[in-house]
Amino acid sequence: MGKVDAAKGYRQAQAGKPARRANDVDGGHFIAARFNGPRDSFNHFAQDRNFNRGAYRAMEDGWVKDLRAGKKVVVDIVPLYEGTSKRPYRINITWRVNGAEKSMDFWNERKGKARDR
Template identity: 75%
Template sequence: MEDGWARNLRDGKSVVVHIVPLYEGTSKRPYRINVTWRVNGKEEFRDFSNESKGKPRDR
């Protein structure tokens, strides 16, 4: 996705990106990240889940 934005910028196209992290309660870790971008006015959207995949670290 980011490589595509970079390619479009190198080609002289207009690229606008809007990233919105979504949080639950008082958590500092977003549970979802919504990304909307426009290349020369054509809008696209992607929604990412941001769940922890590993086991908790021992302290």
Template identity: 70%
Template sequence: MANLQRQPLRIGQQIKLPHQRFLDAGREAKNKFLALDYYMWTHGGRLPPDPANPPSLQSQILDTNWRRLKANGYSYHIDIIDRTRYSDGYLSRTSKPQRSGRNQARAGGADRRPTDDGGHLWAARFNGPLDSFNHFAQDANFNRGAYRAMEQEWDKDLLAGRKVFGSIKLFYRGTSKRPYR
């Protein structure tokens, strides 16, 4: 059989290619093995609750080990590839809002769509930090529509003397720098 594999193909010769389902099953088995290995390595050799279906390697790496920081009164939870996953805080108004055109322009990186704006979690008028972790790519219609309307409501409440606490959770697919929700 080894000699047959070394012979060149002939015109008209029939060959049998692996079925895509077979290739996908092999890839899935490899990914499960790697995920199981990583889980055991990070959990002192213990198996996950369901060893046949361990948490994906991607979720284990990206959904843990978040760093937390505070800026301008807001807290941020940032994942291992520098995406803000969650932020919250009490909103405050500032008399001299400043914007970072550079960070707004870079928001989303290569995953940014032509129809996106470089939005912010906390607007400059609410003393939102100028740092990149306060910016993300978002659909321009959403940014200029529903998101702006929400900010207007917050502003009205602040001007009326009410306390406003906000929390924003961002969801990403894979390693994309642009949230999908």
């Protein structure tokens, strides 16, 4: 088990390099572990700490609430990159709860600004 946890931490710490920024303390998940997201490196990206622990987490918490209520949640995530950077500057997310569609654009920045699309 220790090897798996160490590998996971390493992949998260490496996410987005060499374009990681000083405030990219988190190597977050596109699909979080709490949703059985893959542990592979393709599911990790360099995230501003406040974005990861703020707007992005709040959105995921909404999914958890819907799932616990027995609703079906389907998610589509599209990261946007500049040039050859491995750090997404923006993430477009569309999700459906029992067929009702919602979508948000998130900026991978300190305030993690989100706007409905």
